[in-house]
Amino acid sequence: MNRTIKKVAVLGSGVMGSRIACHFANIGAQVLLLDIVPRELTPEEQAKGLTLETPAVRNRIVNASLQAALASSPSPLYRKQDASRIKTGNFDDNLKDIATCDWTIEVVVERLDIKQSLYEKVEKARKPGTLITSNTSGIPIHLLAEGRSEDFRKHFCGTHFFNPPRYLKLLEIIPTPATDPAVVDFLLHYGDLYLGKTTVLAKDTPAFIANRVGVFAIMDVLQIMQQLDLTVEEVDKLTGPVIGHAKSATFRTSDVVGLDTLINVANGLAKGLPNDEAKAVFELPDFLKQMGERKWLGDKTGQGFYKKVKGAGGKSEIQALDLKTMEYQPSQKVKFATLELTKTIEQLAPRFKVLAGGKDKAGEFYRKMFAGLFAYVTNRIPEITDSLYKIDDALRAGFGWDMGPFETWDALGVQQGLELMQAEGKQPAAWVQEMLAAGHTSFYKVSETGARQYYDLDSKSYQPIPGVENFIILDNLRATGKVLWKNAGASVHDLGDGVLGVEFHSKMNTLGSDVIQGLMKGVDMAEAGYRALVVGNDAPNFSAGANLALLYMYALDQEFDEVNLMIRQFQNAMMRMRYSSIPVVTAPHGLSLGGGCEICLHADKVVAAAETYMGLVEFGVGLIPAGGGTKEMTLRTAAKYEEGEPEYNLLRNTFVTVSTAKVSTSAAEAFDLGFLRRGDEIVVNSQRVIAQAKAEALDLAEAGYTMPVQKTNIKVHGKGALGMFMSGVYAMKEGNYISAHDQKIAEKLAYVMCGGDLSQPTEVSEQYLLDLEREAFLSLTGERKTLERIQSILTTGKPLRN
Template identity: 85%
Template sequence: MNRNIKKVAVLGSGVMGSRIACHFANIGVQVLLLDIAPKELTPDEEKKGLTLDKPHVRNRIVNSALEAAVKANPSPLYRKQDVSKIKTGNFEDNLKDIAGCDWTIEVVVERLDIKKSVYERVEQFRKPGTLITSNTSGIPIHLLAEGRSEDFRQHFCGTHFFNPPRYLKLLEIIPTPDTKPDVVDFLQHYGDLYLGKTVVLAKDTPGFIANRVGVFGLLDAMHVMQELGLTVEEIDKLTGPVIGHAKSATFRTSDVVGLDTTVNVAKGLGQSLPHDEAKAVFTLPDFVQKMSENKWLGDKTGQGFYKKTKGAGGKTEILALDLNTLEYKPSQKIKFATLEATKPIERLADRFKVLVGGKDKAGEFYRKSFAGLFAYVSNRIPEITDALYKIDDALRAGFGWELGPFETWDALGVQKGVELAEAQGKTMAPWVGEMLSAGHTTFYKVDEKGTRQYYDLESKSYQPIPGVENFIILDNLRAAGKVLWKNAGASVLDLGDGILNVEFHSKMNAMGSDVIQGLLKGVDMAEKGYRGLVVGNDAPNFSAGANLGLVYMFALEQDYDELNLMIAQFQQAMMRMRYSSIPVVGTPHGLALGGGCELNLHCDKVVAAAETYMGLVEFGVGLIPGGGGTKEMTLRTAAKYEEGEPEYNLLRNTYMTISTAKVSTSAAEAFDLGFLRRGDEIVVNSNRVIAQAKAAALEMADAGYTQPVPKTNIKVHGRGALAMFNTGVFAMKEGNYISAHDQKIADKLAYVMCGGDLSAPTEVSEQYLLDLEREAFLSLTGERKTLERIQSILTTGKPLRN
């Protein structure tokens, strides 16, 4: 059945409901957001003489919730104006309006009786054949469907979003026996393509997949901590980025989420899992019970496992809870010999053997916790899912793990993991031993075509992971021998069908000489025997910018010839890419800052992930964009001069974007700031970006791509505009809004964007602007205050205002 989702109703405007509504608005869907009508007036409403029948009062709860969501940081919206797609109302007056909706999502309080009463009313207005789903995280889906009509049950299932819905990629789909297969297929397709989710089909079991395994891991860490006498800070050090988990690790995450949430989920799982072999793990430790009684629930109550206080001189101090005394003490810096041994190991998968081999308490913690995790997930198949890859998908997308449990186990070695579990007295599921006995030694493998496969229990063989045919995963291509060239900072891979890809793999994908060499090599290779080039990677961030450490070193040594050469080479690489004979497509995602932004400005087309934070941020370190960014933004502005808006206004807007180092909060906002332009694309699911970029490169090649010619007719305004900018900047300085050094940088930027000290508006070439840009950049590297700003970023990560 063909479905077209034009309008969605969200019932319940709490934290989850309002954020789900915002995410649908992000992708252009009209939303009807409803909640209960108030039963009594607020004191403020009474003073104004309002009554309960006034629309303003009746929609107070839903409007207040939506207003709080819009103000939230990080924002649930790609752009603030997208909130206009959300219409609010209340259950009494507006539930009838769901008749015009294609999908109704229930997100009311987690009580079976309340949810069922809402469904009773929904049935009066819902149009037959439309989707109806619940966002419950704990109530069995089949219980929710009881007593409903056949049409309702056929179109009903669980759609469990994770909070915050914009940023966490997991969407669990939980059908009932009555749910029509085409409904499940549609929701999986829509969640992936339109909502940008990693969609995992789960069975209707307690906690579904992610919470069942994730909460087990959280509670098991608490129990092992008690057993080994470890502290809160030590556990957070052991369970954070070193094993590919979030920085907030175990206890900081609990403080953010709220201990009450952890307690409710854990108790719910403990009560509903009488036959779970690890049922004892879901018993909450004594310290959790005491913290709950004390209302030490985390951030929402001002204290939890951590507590912020003001120390001497008003400086913020972080205290950590001593679980033995339940008193707070200054948070300690943690060191373990085992962790020190992993510092030189950049690749996550290579760390695990070192971690479990540790001779200190850290090593013992890892041996116990990995043994418990491996045994637990082995025993969850086929209970919670028939396919092991779904458990990994759920933990990566829902809990932010870099590697899922089976991927972690693979990295350590399946046989080694079994031995680890047996040594700790854990019982593995029989299928693991059977798999090893049959000669299958890994859970995953990549075939010669670059297709990732998983071990399928039913067929006892390796099968392709469904859906990955829509993605291009560079690690899989690497495993299949598709790397054609590489150096320390970049690789050139064959994407197939005549398209190459340049991948960065420097720290934070910073763009140094190795990366520039890789870009030039990619263009050369593509021009000689291929049809197009994609610049993309699978790292969390596209690129944090140019190698600032190298700039600092040359500037500190006053080696301006070398610095000039470095900047010129960067500019030439951007121009080489822009004016090549083959189409070049950029794929920004995550951070695309400074040089990372400049690179994309010079691509023929950009296919951006929706979560792209893009900007020219050089001003913050005392510089101006020097890799072609100032030139390109000036060029793009000049191209708009015939559109009717006063030219100085257009130039000023661009100038302000660069001089205030604006960074887009989404790819949608990058269009507003001019970093993306007409013809560029946004892809909501970041897993699809490289595949879509390849398709775009092929489309341009098929259309008969013609090598462009560098522009020589860029209109610049000279002294007239320069006087305007200089006067404005001088006024800002006199008003103490900016420092003298800010003024100097701003004047340099204006000089380049106005084309220098020209007596009248003139048409100039790209190279003319590039030369001005490079000269200004170089002159600023000779300023002491610029070096102080660069040093601050390099050493503390914080910008310095001087």
Template identity: 85%
Template sequence: MNRIIKKVAVLGSGVMGSRIALHFANIGVQVLLLDIAPKELTPDEEKKGLTLDAAAVKNRIVNASLDAAVKSNPSPIYRKADAARIKTGNFDDNLKDIATCDWTIEVVVERLDIKKSLFERIEQYRKPGTLITSNTSGIPIHLMAEGRSEDFRKHFAGTHFFNPPRYLKLLEIIPTPETDQSVVDFLMHYGDLYLGKTTVLAKDTPGFIANRVGVFAMLDVMQTMQRLGLTVEEVDKLTGPVIGHAKSATLRTSDVVGLDTTINVTNGLAQGLPNDEAKDVFVLPDFVKKMGENKWLGDKTGQGFYKKVKGEGGKSEIHALDLNTLEYKPSQKVKFASLEATKAIDKVADRFKVLVAGKDKAADFYRQSFGSLFAYVSNRIPEITDQLYKIDDALRAGFGWELGPFETWDALGVQKGLELAQAGGRNVAPWVAEMLAAGNTTFYKVNEQGVKQFYDLESKSYQAIPGVENFVILDNLRATGKVIWKNAGASVLDLGDGILNVEFHSKMNTLGSDVIQGLMKGVDIAEKDFRGMVVGNDAPNFSAGANLGLVYMYALDQEYDEINMMIAQFQNAMMRMRYSSIPVVGTPHGLALGGGCELNLHADKVVAAAETYMGLVEFGVGLIPAGGGTKEMTLRTAAKYEEGEPEFNLLRNAFVTISTAKVSTSAAEAFDLGFLRRGDEVVVNNNRLIATAKAEAIALAEAGYTQPVQKTDIKVHGKGALAMFLTGVHAMRAGNYISDHDVKIANKLAFVMTGGDLSSPTNVSEQYLLDLEREAFLSLTGERKTLERIQSILTTGKPLRN
């Protein structure tokens, strides 16, 4: 059947339920969010003379939960206005309304009896053939379906979202033996394409995949730290970004999530896994038990493995727990020779061999923890999944690991990992030795067509990972010789079908001379031998902007000719890209700031990730956008004049966006700010970004793309509009909202956006505005206060108000 999801019911409005509801609202789905009705009135409700039957009382719990979620940080919703897609209600009055829904998701308290009781009520109203799923993380899925009708059981499965659902990409799909295969296929596809998830098919075993392995890894780290006498700070240093894990690493993550959650999940796994070969790891260390007894649960109780205290002069300090004395002491800086040896190694996969080869306690830690993890995941197949890639997918998407366990093992070498496990007294599953004996030396490989394959236990051969045909993975193309040209900061790759890709690989993908050269080279090659170009990369961020350090260095040395040339080169690259004979598609994701935003402003079309944080942020360092950003925002505003909008209002909105250095909190908000335009596209799943952009480039080419002509008829308003802006800026200064230096920058920005020294509204060219913005930028680099702002960003990462 052709299943379409127009409306979803979410039953339970707690932390998970409200945020799942908001994520469905993010993608445009109507949501019915229900929860229990209160059993007693609050004092305030009593004063108002309300009764338990009053709608305001009955929906108090659900409305309060939703309101708290919308206001929470990080925000679970792309735009607050999108919360209007959610209608609230209660189980007493509104459960019947699930008859209008295509999918009902249960997210109530983790008790089997309560869930089964709710499902019994649901069956009275649920429309046959509609989806019914549970978000449980600890209760066997098949037990919840007991006693239900055949139609209910055929359409029932587990859909385990990870918190927060907007940001964590994992969605585990857990069918029962009775779940219809078409339902499983639909959930896998819908989660990927519409919800932007890495959908992983899991078996109905305790903890499913991610929590089973992730919690094992966390507890094994705790036990290893005890054996080696490592401190809290040392463990978090060893298990953080150096190995591609989150900055919060292991113990700080526990503080954020809550130690009570860790304890409850661990106890549940220990009870459900009496025959696990590593069940000794699921025994909570004594210090964790003691912390639980003391209610040292982390952020929610003000102390856990870390505690914020007031030091001398009232300044906040972070203290760490001494696991031997259970007392808090000032956090100590961590230094290990093994970590120092990896500082110059940018690629995480290349660090592992160095880390396990060391002679210090850190290397001991890595040898033991890696060996234990490798043994454990090898024994989970086929128990929790039949394919090893699903374990890697789950840990990357659910726990934020850059590399999954088997990918890490590959990076170390399968034989080496086997030896580490054996040295630690852990038994690796026999299939690994059999794989090696057959001459298969890796868990993954990329074939000649650039398709990533995994070692399949059942067939004892390499098979393509399902779904990767929908993705374009640049590393795979690189491995098969698809790089046409490269330098230190950029590469030009052949995506196939006549489309090129320009990829940045400078630090934070900053736009220096190497990247500019790569863009120009890409356009040259594409115009000669291809039919379109994509600008995209697989890094966490599209680009943090221009190389600010270089600007600062030139400005200190008063090398203004160098700065002028650098800006002119960037402007020329943007215009060369914009007015080439082939279509260019930008793919912003993560940070797309300053020059990274300007690049996308000049693309023919933008395919943006839903999680795109886009903005012209130059004002914050005492400058204005000069890579065509000020010009382009002025041009876009002028293009709307013909639509009948009040002209000064539109110009003022663009001015405020730039002068307040606004950054979108999502791609949806980037439309509101004018960084994205009608016709640009948003992709919820980052993995599909470059593939979608490639398809759009092909579509533009096949539609008969014609080289555009630079605009010479941009309407600017001259002194009349400039006077309005100067008056507004003066009022802001008089109210002490901005500093004198802010006034200087704002006035220069206004001068550019109104067209400079013009006595009346005039049509000007793009080059005219580019020259104005370049002159303004150049003059500001000679200001001491601008240099102070740039220095603050470069040295502390924090903006300076001076």
């Protein structure tokens, strides 16, 4: 049957429930968020003369939970106004309203009796045929549906979101034997396409996939650190970005999530896995038991493996827990010879052989860690899943690992991994040896057509990974010879169907001469024999902006001709992109700052990932946008002058956006700030962005794309608006809200946006504004305070307000 999700009920408004509600509101669904009725009045309610029958009292718990979620950082919403889609209520008064909902998600306390009691009431209220799912992570899914009707059980399964639901991509789908396969298929598809999730089909086993393997990995690390006498800081250094894990690594992450969560899951697994060959790993070490007893549970209690204290002079400092003495000591810097060897290895995969081959304690740590993890995941198939790729998907999406266990093993080499396990006394499942004996030497490979395949245990052959046919993965194109041109900073790919793709691969995808050359080359090649061009990449961020180090070097040496050439080349590339004979579509995601934002401003269309953080941030380093950013924002503002709002107000709003270096907290907010415009598109699943951008580029080509003409009729206001800005900026300076250098930058920006000191409103060309912004940029690079700001960003990563 065709199924449409218009309205969702979320039962339980705690940390997970309120945030799940927010994410459904993000994608446009109407949400009914319900919780229990309070049993007694607060002192404040009593003082106001309220009773337990007062509506505000009856909805106090759900409303307080929702407000706490909305006030949290990072925000669970794409935009604040999306909260208007969430209606609150309580189980006693409003449970009947789930009859209007297409999907009911239960997120109440982890007790079987409470959940089953609630389901009994839900069954009386829900409309037959609607979805009913549980977010439980600690109770077998099949037990929850016991005693329910056939229709209930047919439409019931587990949908395990990870916290925070907006940001963590994993959604585990856990059916029961009675779940209709069509429901499972729908949820896998809906989670991927509409919720932006990596949806993984899991079996109804304790902790499902991600927590089963992820918590094993954490608990195994705790045992290894005790064997090797490592400190908290040393383990976090070893288990962070160097192996593709979060910067918060093992212990800082545990503090953020809460040690009670780790303790509860580990205890549950220790009791619930009598046949697990590694069940002893889940038993809590003494220090973790003590931390639980002392309520040292991490950030929520003010201390965990780390705590923040006031040091000498009142300055905050971080202390780390000494697990031998259970006392806190000043956090120590960590250095290992093996890690030093990896500093020049930018790609993650090649690092693993170096790490596992280390001759120091770090190398020993990695050999033990890899041996235990590799052996464990082989023995979990087919217990928790039938397919190895699902384990990798779950760990990447749920725990934020850049590479899953089998992908890591491939990078190390399957045979080498086996030898490593044997040396550590670990035993993998028999199927690994059988796979190698049959001549299959890796868990993954890329077919001749560019499709990624995995080793399937049932067929004993490589099979395509389902679902990825909807993605364009640039690494796969690279592996099959689809790179048509490349230099150190960019590549041009053949995306198929007559569409080329320009990919950046400089550090943080910063924009230097190599990237600009790649953009120009991509346009030239596309015009010469292709239908369209897409600009996008698979890196964590689209682009962090211009290459500030190069700019700083030129400016410091007063090589202003070189600076002028850099800016002119970037401007020319933007205009070449904008006024080409083929459609150009950009596919931003993550950070899309400065020059990265300017590239998007000059595309025919932008297909942005929902998690796109876009902004013109040059003001923060003492400059103004000069890659066409100031010109384009002025042009877009002028295009709105016919809409009725006072023109000075529109111009002022744009000026504030640029002069305060505002960055959108989502692609949705980028529309509000004017970085995205009508016709641009948001894709919730970031893995689909390049494929969707290609589809949109083809649509533009097939609609008969015609090369646009540069605009020569951009209305600017000259001295009239310039006076308004100058007086406003002066007042800000006199009020000590901004510095003298801030004032100077703001005046330069205002000068460009007003078209200079023209005596009256005038229509000017794009090139006129480009010349003004380049001139302003050049003059600011000659300012000592600007150089100090650039230096601060380069050396500390923090903006300097001088």
